[in-house]
Amino acid sequence: MDYMTLKEASEKWGISSRQVNYYCVEGRIPGAVKIAGVWLIPKDAEKPIDGRRKNIL
Template sequence: MEYVTPKDKATEWGITQRRVEILCGDGRIPGAYRLGRVWAIPKDAKKPLDGRTRKAKESQKGDC
């Protein structure tokens, strides 16, 4: 499996590098793990839903 850095995913997803690191730390990106001070993210990882959007809130209601 190939891995990329948070900087690469931030560019791909159109968000900041820090936001990607927070998503990794919260366990919201499956397969991501830490190598010292740097996160390794699977190259094929999908962007998690933003919990602040209506779409995400509606999907969370269905989970209960």
């Protein structure tokens, strides 16, 4: 399985690397693992839905 770093995920999803870190800590990214203090995220992982916002149409 291929992995990407927090920085790569943040660039791919258009959010800050800090927000990606929060998603990892909260367990919201399936398959994310922390090895030697570095989060590794599967390349095929989907961006979690931001629960702070509501979609108003």
